Amino acid sequence: MTKNWMLGAGLALLVVPPLAVAEPSDREVQQVMKRDFRAKGQAGMDRLQQDGAQRICTATDNKPPAALAKQMEADQLKSIVYPSGSLMGDWKSGAKIAWGGRGMQWHEDPKKPADGGCYNCHEMSPQRTSAGTIGPSLRGFGKTRGNGMEMQRYVYGKIYNAKAYNLCSEMPRFGHTGSLTEQQMKDLTAYLLDPTSPVNQ
Protein backbone atom coordinates (compact mmCIF):
# COMPACT_ATOMS: atom_id res chain seq x y z
CA MET A 1 0.00 0.00 0.00
CA THR A 2 2.69 2.49 1.10
CA LYS A 3 4.82 1.35 -1.80
CA ASN A 4 2.00 1.95 -4.27
CA TRP A 5 1.37 5.37 -2.83
CA MET A 6 5.03 6.26 -3.17
CA LEU A 7 5.09 5.03 -6.75
CA GLY A 8 2.04 7.16 -7.48
CA ALA A 9 3.67 10.22 -5.94
CA GLY A 10 6.82 9.58 -7.99
CA LEU A 11 4.79 9.41 -11.20
CA ALA A 12 2.92 12.55 -10.27
CA LEU A 13 6.23 14.37 -9.84
CA LEU A 14 7.27 13.30 -13.33
CA VAL A 15 4.19 14.81 -14.97
CA VAL A 16 4.26 18.11 -13.08
CA PRO A 17 4.36 20.89 -15.73
CA PRO A 18 7.56 22.96 -15.96
CA LEU A 19 7.59 25.57 -13.23
CA ALA A 20 4.39 27.60 -13.14
CA VAL A 21 5.13 31.17 -12.07
CA ALA A 22 2.77 32.43 -9.44
CA GLU A 23 1.61 35.98 -9.10
CA PRO A 24 3.69 37.69 -6.40
CA SER A 25 1.90 38.46 -3.13
CA ASP A 26 1.15 42.04 -2.13
CA ARG A 27 3.82 41.69 0.54
CA GLU A 28 6.42 40.55 -1.97
CA VAL A 29 5.57 43.47 -4.25
CA GLN A 30 6.07 45.88 -1.34
CA GLN A 31 9.49 44.37 -0.68
CA VAL A 32 10.47 44.73 -4.34
CA MET A 33 9.39 48.38 -4.36
CA LYS A 34 11.28 49.17 -1.15
CA ARG A 35 14.39 47.70 -2.76
CA ASP A 36 13.93 49.43 -6.15
CA PHE A 37 13.03 53.00 -5.14
CA ARG A 38 15.17 55.78 -3.64
CA ALA A 39 14.18 58.88 -1.68
CA LYS A 40 14.53 61.98 -3.84
CA GLY A 41 13.93 65.60 -2.92
CA GLN A 42 10.82 65.86 -0.81
CA ALA A 43 9.64 62.36 -1.84
CA GLY A 44 10.84 60.13 0.99
CA MET A 45 10.68 56.34 1.15
CA ASP A 46 7.90 56.67 3.74
CA ARG A 47 5.59 57.43 0.82
CA LEU A 48 5.80 53.76 -0.22
CA GLN A 49 4.57 52.58 3.17
CA GLN A 50 0.99 51.54 2.38
CA ASP A 51 -1.62 52.49 4.96
CA GLY A 52 -4.71 50.39 5.65
CA ALA A 53 -6.83 52.01 2.94
CA GLN A 54 -4.16 51.62 0.26
CA ARG A 55 -3.55 48.02 1.30
CA ILE A 56 -7.22 46.99 1.29
CA CYS A 57 -7.94 48.80 -1.98
CA THR A 58 -4.93 47.11 -3.63
CA ALA A 59 -5.86 43.67 -2.29
CA THR A 60 -9.52 43.90 -3.34
CA ASP A 61 -8.99 45.61 -6.70
CA ASN A 62 -10.74 48.69 -5.26
CA LYS A 63 -13.81 46.69 -4.30
CA PRO A 64 -13.59 46.20 -0.52
CA PRO A 65 -16.36 44.29 1.30
CA ALA A 66 -19.10 46.83 2.18
CA ALA A 67 -18.94 46.36 5.97
CA LEU A 68 -15.17 46.76 6.05
CA ALA A 69 -15.29 49.80 3.77
CA LYS A 70 -17.88 51.44 6.03
CA GLN A 71 -15.77 50.88 9.12
CA MET A 72 -12.58 52.12 7.47
CA GLU A 73 -14.34 55.17 6.03
CA ALA A 74 -15.49 56.03 9.56
CA ASP A 75 -11.85 55.83 10.70
CA GLN A 76 -10.77 58.12 7.86
CA LEU A 77 -13.53 60.58 8.79
CA LYS A 78 -12.02 60.88 12.27
CA SER A 79 -8.79 62.18 10.71
CA ILE A 80 -10.48 65.31 9.37
CA VAL A 81 -9.74 68.47 11.33
CA TYR A 82 -12.37 71.14 10.71
CA PRO A 83 -11.45 74.74 11.42
CA SER A 84 -14.03 76.65 13.45
CA GLY A 85 -16.42 79.06 11.78
CA SER A 86 -17.17 79.37 8.09
CA LEU A 87 -15.30 76.99 5.79
CA MET A 88 -15.67 79.29 2.81
CA GLY A 89 -12.47 81.16 1.92
CA ASP A 90 -11.73 83.23 -1.17
CA TRP A 91 -12.97 81.61 -4.39
CA LYS A 92 -10.52 83.69 -6.46
CA SER A 93 -7.50 82.09 -4.87
CA GLY A 94 -9.41 78.80 -4.89
CA ALA A 95 -9.62 79.11 -8.68
CA LYS A 96 -5.80 79.29 -8.90
CA ILE A 97 -5.34 76.30 -6.60
CA ALA A 98 -7.88 74.28 -8.60
CA TRP A 99 -6.21 75.15 -11.90
CA GLY A 100 -2.57 74.59 -10.90
CA GLY A 101 -1.09 71.10 -11.07
CA ARG A 102 2.17 71.41 -9.19
CA GLY A 103 3.25 70.22 -5.79
CA MET A 104 4.61 67.31 -3.74
CA GLN A 105 6.77 65.88 -6.56
CA TRP A 106 10.43 64.99 -6.00
CA HIS A 107 11.77 67.77 -8.26
CA GLU A 108 9.69 70.53 -6.73
CA ASP A 109 10.56 73.02 -3.99
CA PRO A 110 8.73 71.83 -0.86
CA LYS A 111 8.67 75.40 0.46
CA LYS A 112 6.35 76.51 -2.32
CA PRO A 113 2.66 75.81 -1.71
CA ALA A 114 1.19 72.90 -3.65
CA ASP A 115 -1.78 73.19 -5.98
CA GLY A 116 -4.90 71.04 -5.94
CA GLY A 117 -4.67 69.88 -9.56
CA CYS A 118 -8.49 69.67 -9.51
CA TYR A 119 -8.81 70.31 -13.27
CA ASN A 120 -6.66 67.25 -13.99
CA CYS A 121 -9.76 65.19 -13.24
CA HIS A 122 -12.80 67.49 -12.81
CA GLU A 123 -14.64 69.89 -15.01
CA MET A 124 -15.48 72.99 -12.91
CA SER A 125 -15.78 76.48 -14.38
CA PRO A 126 -17.30 76.63 -17.88
CA GLN A 127 -14.55 79.14 -18.73
CA ARG A 128 -11.92 76.44 -18.27
CA THR A 129 -12.49 73.97 -21.08
CA SER A 130 -9.26 72.02 -20.59
CA ALA A 131 -10.55 69.74 -17.85
CA GLY A 132 -10.01 66.04 -17.25
CA THR A 133 -12.72 63.40 -16.93
CA ILE A 134 -11.36 60.96 -14.33
CA GLY A 135 -13.63 62.46 -11.68
CA PRO A 136 -17.22 63.66 -12.04
CA SER A 137 -18.00 67.11 -13.44
CA LEU A 138 -18.37 69.69 -10.68
CA ARG A 139 -19.88 72.36 -12.89
CA GLY A 140 -22.58 74.29 -11.02
CA PHE A 141 -21.77 72.29 -7.88
CA GLY A 142 -22.96 74.89 -5.38
CA LYS A 143 -25.85 76.05 -7.53
CA THR A 144 -27.81 72.86 -7.00
CA ARG A 145 -26.65 72.11 -3.45
CA GLY A 146 -26.54 75.49 -1.71
CA ASN A 147 -23.74 76.49 0.64
CA GLY A 148 -25.10 75.75 4.10
CA MET A 149 -22.78 74.62 6.89
CA GLU A 150 -23.48 70.96 6.25
CA MET A 151 -22.53 71.30 2.56
CA GLN A 152 -19.41 73.31 3.52
CA ARG A 153 -18.37 70.52 5.89
CA TYR A 154 -18.95 67.90 3.21
CA VAL A 155 -16.88 69.73 0.58
CA TYR A 156 -14.07 70.63 3.00
CA GLY A 157 -14.07 67.09 4.34
CA LYS A 158 -14.01 65.54 0.86
CA ILE A 159 -11.00 67.66 -0.09
CA TYR A 160 -9.33 66.91 3.26
CA ASN A 161 -9.84 63.16 3.04
CA ALA A 162 -11.80 61.73 0.11
CA LYS A 163 -11.34 58.21 1.50
CA ALA A 164 -13.73 59.08 4.36
CA TYR A 165 -16.59 59.06 1.86
CA ASN A 166 -15.42 56.40 -0.60
CA LEU A 167 -12.59 54.24 0.68
CA CYS A 168 -11.04 53.47 -2.70
CA SER A 169 -11.70 56.84 -4.33
CA GLU A 170 -8.97 57.84 -6.80
CA MET A 171 -8.89 61.32 -5.26
CA PRO A 172 -5.86 62.23 -3.10
CA ARG A 173 -6.32 63.06 0.60
CA PHE A 174 -5.14 66.65 0.41
CA GLY A 175 -5.51 67.58 4.07
CA HIS A 176 -4.67 64.18 5.52
CA THR A 177 -1.36 64.11 3.61
CA GLY A 178 -0.51 67.73 4.38
CA SER A 179 -0.54 68.60 0.68
CA LEU A 180 -2.86 71.59 1.04
CA THR A 181 -3.17 74.02 3.94
CA GLU A 182 -6.36 74.79 5.85
CA GLN A 183 -6.67 78.13 4.03
CA GLN A 184 -6.18 76.50 0.61
CA MET A 185 -8.91 73.94 1.34
CA LYS A 186 -11.23 76.74 2.48
CA ASP A 187 -10.50 78.64 -0.73
CA LEU A 188 -11.33 75.55 -2.77
CA THR A 189 -14.55 75.06 -0.79
CA ALA A 190 -15.51 78.64 -1.70
CA TYR A 191 -14.61 78.01 -5.35
CA LEU A 192 -17.16 75.19 -5.37
CA LEU A 193 -19.87 76.74 -3.20
CA ASP A 194 -19.73 80.54 -3.49
CA PRO A 195 -22.64 81.74 -5.66
CA THR A 196 -20.33 84.32 -7.30
CA SER A 197 -17.69 81.70 -8.22
CA PRO A 198 -17.49 80.95 -11.99
CA VAL A 199 -18.17 77.29 -11.11
CA ASN A 200 -21.72 78.34 -10.26
CA GLN A 201 -22.35 80.64 -13.21
Add this chain to the structure above:
Amino acid sequence: MRAIIGSAALALAMAPAWAQESQFADYQKRTAEASPVELFELIGEDLWKKKQGPNNVSLERCDLGKGPGVLKGAHAALPRYFKDTDRVMDTETRILHCMMTLQGRSREEALKRPFGDASQPSEMEYLSAYVAGHSRGFKMTPGTKHPKEKAAYELGKKLFTVRTGLWDFSCTSCHGTEGKRIRMSELPVLSDPKAARPLMATWPAYRVSNSTFKTMQWRINNCYRQMRTPEPVWGSETVNAMNMFLTVTAQGATYRGPGTKR
Protein backbone atom coordinates in the same frame (compact mmCIF):
# COMPACT_ATOMS: atom_id res chain seq x y z
CA MET B 1 -21.66 58.66 -52.09
CA ARG B 2 -22.45 55.36 -50.47
CA ALA B 3 -18.98 54.14 -51.30
CA ILE B 4 -17.44 57.18 -49.62
CA ILE B 5 -19.50 56.70 -46.50
CA GLY B 6 -18.66 53.01 -46.63
CA SER B 7 -14.92 53.54 -46.81
CA ALA B 8 -15.04 56.21 -44.12
CA ALA B 9 -16.88 53.79 -41.87
CA LEU B 10 -14.32 51.13 -42.69
CA ALA B 11 -11.42 53.46 -41.87
CA LEU B 12 -13.10 54.33 -38.61
CA ALA B 13 -13.60 50.67 -37.80
CA MET B 14 -9.95 49.95 -38.47
CA ALA B 15 -8.65 52.73 -36.25
CA PRO B 16 -7.94 51.70 -32.66
CA ALA B 17 -11.15 52.20 -30.66
CA TRP B 18 -9.57 54.58 -28.16
CA ALA B 19 -8.34 56.81 -30.97
CA GLN B 20 -11.58 56.94 -32.95
CA GLU B 21 -12.83 60.13 -31.44
CA SER B 22 -9.37 61.56 -30.82
CA GLN B 23 -9.13 65.19 -31.78
CA PHE B 24 -5.37 64.75 -31.63
CA ALA B 25 -5.04 61.84 -34.04
CA ASP B 26 -4.60 64.26 -36.92
CA TYR B 27 -2.19 66.43 -34.94
CA GLN B 28 -0.16 63.36 -34.03
CA LYS B 29 0.00 62.27 -37.63
CA ARG B 30 1.17 65.67 -38.74
CA THR B 31 3.85 65.99 -36.06
CA ALA B 32 5.11 62.50 -36.92
CA GLU B 33 5.70 63.63 -40.49
CA ALA B 34 7.96 66.45 -39.32
CA SER B 35 9.70 64.52 -36.55
CA PRO B 36 13.41 64.84 -35.85
CA VAL B 37 13.61 61.12 -34.90
CA GLU B 38 16.00 60.40 -37.77
CA LEU B 39 18.46 62.92 -36.38
CA PHE B 40 18.47 61.08 -33.06
CA GLU B 41 19.09 57.79 -34.85
CA LEU B 42 22.03 59.31 -36.76
CA ILE B 43 23.71 60.77 -33.67
CA GLY B 44 22.97 57.48 -31.89
CA GLU B 45 24.86 55.63 -34.63
CA ASP B 46 27.93 57.82 -34.11
CA LEU B 47 27.80 57.17 -30.35
CA TRP B 48 27.30 53.44 -30.89
CA LYS B 49 30.45 53.28 -33.02
CA LYS B 50 32.50 55.67 -30.89
CA LYS B 51 35.41 54.10 -29.01
CA GLN B 52 35.19 55.17 -25.39
CA GLY B 53 35.48 54.09 -21.77
CA PRO B 54 38.56 52.61 -20.04
CA ASN B 55 38.66 49.83 -22.68
CA ASN B 56 38.43 52.34 -25.55
CA VAL B 57 36.02 50.21 -27.58
CA SER B 58 32.70 50.89 -29.28
CA LEU B 59 29.38 49.21 -28.55
CA GLU B 60 29.41 47.46 -31.92
CA ARG B 61 29.92 44.01 -30.34
CA CYS B 62 27.06 44.51 -27.89
CA ASP B 63 24.80 41.44 -27.62
CA LEU B 64 21.22 42.65 -27.41
CA GLY B 65 19.91 39.10 -27.46
CA LYS B 66 20.43 38.23 -31.12
CA GLY B 67 24.18 37.71 -30.82
CA PRO B 68 27.13 40.14 -30.61
CA GLY B 69 26.71 43.03 -32.99
CA VAL B 70 23.25 42.05 -34.25
CA LEU B 71 20.89 45.04 -34.19
CA LYS B 72 18.22 43.88 -36.64
CA GLY B 73 15.03 43.08 -34.75
CA ALA B 74 16.78 43.13 -31.36
CA HIS B 75 14.66 45.85 -29.76
CA ALA B 76 11.41 44.19 -30.90
CA ALA B 77 12.45 41.01 -29.04
CA LEU B 78 13.04 42.82 -25.72
CA PRO B 79 12.63 42.76 -22.77
CA ARG B 80 13.89 39.19 -22.34
CA TYR B 81 15.94 37.03 -20.01
CA PHE B 82 19.72 37.12 -20.38
CA LYS B 83 21.68 34.17 -19.10
CA ASP B 84 24.90 36.13 -18.58
CA THR B 85 23.27 38.46 -16.06
CA ASP B 86 20.56 36.01 -14.93
CA ARG B 87 17.88 38.67 -15.20
CA VAL B 88 15.30 40.25 -17.47
CA MET B 89 16.54 43.34 -19.30
CA ASP B 90 14.96 45.85 -21.64
CA THR B 91 16.84 47.62 -24.43
CA GLU B 92 18.23 50.43 -22.32
CA THR B 93 19.21 48.19 -19.41
CA ARG B 94 21.04 45.97 -21.89
CA ILE B 95 22.81 48.93 -23.48
CA LEU B 96 24.00 49.95 -20.01
CA HIS B 97 25.24 46.38 -19.49
CA CYS B 98 27.31 46.67 -22.69
CA MET B 99 28.71 50.05 -21.64
CA MET B 100 29.88 48.44 -18.42
CA THR B 101 31.16 45.09 -19.75
CA LEU B 102 32.52 46.06 -23.18
CA GLN B 103 33.66 49.61 -22.56
CA GLY B 104 34.57 49.05 -18.91
CA ARG B 105 32.58 52.05 -17.71
CA SER B 106 31.18 52.27 -14.21
CA ARG B 107 27.44 52.25 -13.65
CA GLU B 108 27.70 55.65 -11.98
CA GLU B 109 29.58 57.22 -14.88
CA ALA B 110 27.38 55.65 -17.58
CA LEU B 111 24.21 56.71 -15.76
CA LYS B 112 25.37 60.14 -14.69
CA ARG B 113 22.70 61.67 -16.87
CA PRO B 114 20.15 59.03 -17.96
CA PHE B 115 17.49 61.59 -18.91
CA GLY B 116 18.42 64.58 -21.03
CA ASP B 117 16.51 67.67 -21.98
CA ALA B 118 15.79 69.68 -25.10
CA SER B 119 19.12 71.50 -25.03
CA GLN B 120 21.16 68.37 -24.30
CA PRO B 121 19.66 64.91 -24.86
CA SER B 122 21.42 62.05 -23.06
CA GLU B 123 23.74 59.48 -24.59
CA MET B 124 21.25 56.74 -23.65
CA GLU B 125 18.45 58.52 -25.50
CA TYR B 126 20.48 58.77 -28.71
CA LEU B 127 21.60 55.14 -28.41
CA SER B 128 18.08 53.83 -27.79
CA ALA B 129 16.86 55.70 -30.89
CA TYR B 130 19.58 54.06 -32.97
CA VAL B 131 18.96 50.56 -31.60
CA ALA B 132 15.16 50.75 -31.80
CA GLY B 133 15.30 52.05 -35.38
CA HIS B 134 16.71 48.66 -36.44
CA SER B 135 13.46 46.97 -35.38
CA ARG B 136 11.10 48.83 -37.69
CA GLY B 137 8.82 46.30 -39.34
CA PHE B 138 9.56 43.53 -36.81
CA LYS B 139 6.82 41.89 -34.78
CA MET B 140 7.14 42.60 -31.08
CA THR B 141 8.05 39.34 -29.38
CA PRO B 142 9.26 39.95 -25.79
CA GLY B 143 10.47 36.92 -23.86
CA THR B 144 7.60 34.95 -22.35
CA LYS B 145 8.98 31.46 -21.75
CA HIS B 146 11.75 31.63 -19.16
CA PRO B 147 10.52 31.52 -15.53
CA LYS B 148 12.16 34.90 -14.88
CA GLU B 149 10.38 36.37 -17.92
CA LYS B 150 7.08 35.05 -16.57
CA ALA B 151 7.92 36.39 -13.12
CA ALA B 152 8.72 39.82 -14.57
CA TYR B 153 5.38 39.89 -16.37
CA GLU B 154 3.50 38.86 -13.23
CA LEU B 155 5.33 41.45 -11.14
CA GLY B 156 4.63 44.19 -13.69
CA LYS B 157 0.97 43.21 -13.88
CA LYS B 158 0.72 43.45 -10.12
CA LEU B 159 2.68 46.72 -9.89
CA PHE B 160 0.18 48.21 -12.31
CA THR B 161 -2.56 48.00 -9.67
CA VAL B 162 -0.64 48.83 -6.46
CA ARG B 163 -2.02 51.91 -4.73
CA THR B 164 0.92 53.82 -3.38
CA GLY B 165 2.64 57.17 -2.93
CA LEU B 166 1.52 60.27 -1.10
CA TRP B 167 -1.62 60.58 -3.22
CA ASP B 168 -2.77 56.93 -3.23
CA PHE B 169 -2.54 56.46 -7.00
CA SER B 170 -1.97 53.25 -8.92
CA CYS B 171 -1.26 53.02 -12.65
CA THR B 172 -4.93 52.15 -13.09
CA SER B 173 -5.98 55.47 -11.49
CA CYS B 174 -5.24 57.00 -14.89
CA HIS B 175 -4.81 54.01 -17.21
CA GLY B 176 -7.60 51.73 -15.99
CA THR B 177 -10.84 53.03 -17.51
CA GLU B 178 -11.52 53.61 -21.16
CA GLY B 179 -12.30 57.09 -22.48
CA LYS B 180 -10.77 59.11 -19.62
CA ARG B 181 -8.60 62.20 -19.86
CA ILE B 182 -6.19 64.19 -17.67
CA ARG B 183 -6.87 67.74 -18.80
CA MET B 184 -6.97 67.26 -22.58
CA SER B 185 -4.66 64.23 -22.68
CA GLU B 186 -6.39 61.00 -23.56
CA LEU B 187 -5.42 58.12 -21.29
CA PRO B 188 -4.87 54.71 -22.86
CA VAL B 189 -5.91 51.63 -20.86
CA LEU B 190 -2.49 50.03 -20.97
CA SER B 191 -3.62 46.62 -19.73
CA ASP B 192 -5.70 46.35 -22.91
CA PRO B 193 -3.80 45.08 -25.99
CA LYS B 194 -5.71 47.31 -28.37
CA ALA B 195 -4.44 50.40 -26.53
CA ALA B 196 -1.01 48.99 -25.61
CA ARG B 197 -0.10 47.89 -29.15
CA PRO B 198 0.03 51.24 -30.97
CA LEU B 199 1.77 52.81 -27.99
CA MET B 200 4.46 50.24 -27.32
CA ALA B 201 5.06 49.96 -31.08
CA THR B 202 6.25 53.59 -31.06
CA TRP B 203 8.44 53.88 -27.92
CA PRO B 204 11.10 55.20 -27.53
CA ALA B 205 9.92 58.42 -29.10
CA TYR B 206 10.43 62.07 -29.79
CA ARG B 207 8.07 63.85 -27.41
CA VAL B 208 6.84 67.19 -28.68
CA SER B 209 5.84 68.45 -25.22
CA ASN B 210 9.44 67.90 -24.01
CA SER B 211 11.03 68.90 -27.35
CA THR B 212 13.32 65.92 -27.04
CA PHE B 213 13.68 62.17 -27.32
CA LYS B 214 12.36 60.04 -24.47
CA THR B 215 12.69 56.38 -23.53
CA MET B 216 10.48 53.84 -21.74
CA GLN B 217 12.73 54.03 -18.65
CA TRP B 218 11.92 57.74 -18.57
CA ARG B 219 8.21 57.23 -19.24
CA ILE B 220 7.77 54.90 -16.25
CA ASN B 221 9.98 57.12 -14.05
CA ASN B 222 7.86 60.12 -15.00
CA CYS B 223 4.60 58.36 -14.15
CA TYR B 224 5.90 57.56 -10.67
CA ARG B 225 7.01 61.18 -10.22
CA GLN B 226 3.46 62.31 -10.90
CA MET B 227 2.17 59.59 -8.58
CA ARG B 228 4.17 61.35 -5.84
CA THR B 229 6.30 58.30 -4.97
CA PRO B 230 10.07 58.31 -4.42
CA GLU B 231 12.12 57.61 -7.56
CA PRO B 232 12.36 54.14 -9.12
CA VAL B 233 15.99 53.20 -9.75
CA TRP B 234 16.95 53.31 -13.43
CA GLY B 235 17.06 49.80 -14.89
CA SER B 236 15.71 48.25 -11.70
CA GLU B 237 13.62 45.08 -11.62
CA THR B 238 10.54 47.24 -10.97
CA VAL B 239 10.97 49.35 -14.11
CA ASN B 240 11.91 46.35 -16.26
CA ALA B 241 8.92 44.40 -14.96
CA MET B 242 6.58 47.28 -15.81
CA ASN B 243 8.09 47.45 -19.28
CA MET B 244 7.75 43.66 -19.63
CA PHE B 245 4.08 43.77 -18.63
CA LEU B 246 3.33 46.56 -21.11
CA THR B 247 5.34 44.96 -23.94
CA VAL B 248 3.81 41.50 -23.46
CA THR B 249 0.37 43.13 -23.47
CA ALA B 250 1.31 44.74 -26.79
CA GLN B 251 3.03 41.67 -28.26
CA GLY B 252 2.30 40.80 -31.85
CA ALA B 253 2.17 44.44 -32.88
CA THR B 254 4.61 45.47 -35.60
CA TYR B 255 7.26 47.82 -34.25
CA ARG B 256 7.19 51.11 -36.16
CA GLY B 257 9.18 53.43 -33.90
CA PRO B 258 10.94 55.39 -32.77
CA GLY B 259 7.74 57.39 -32.78
CA THR B 260 6.60 60.93 -32.24
CA LYS B 261 4.31 61.70 -29.34
CA ARG B 262 2.42 64.62 -27.93
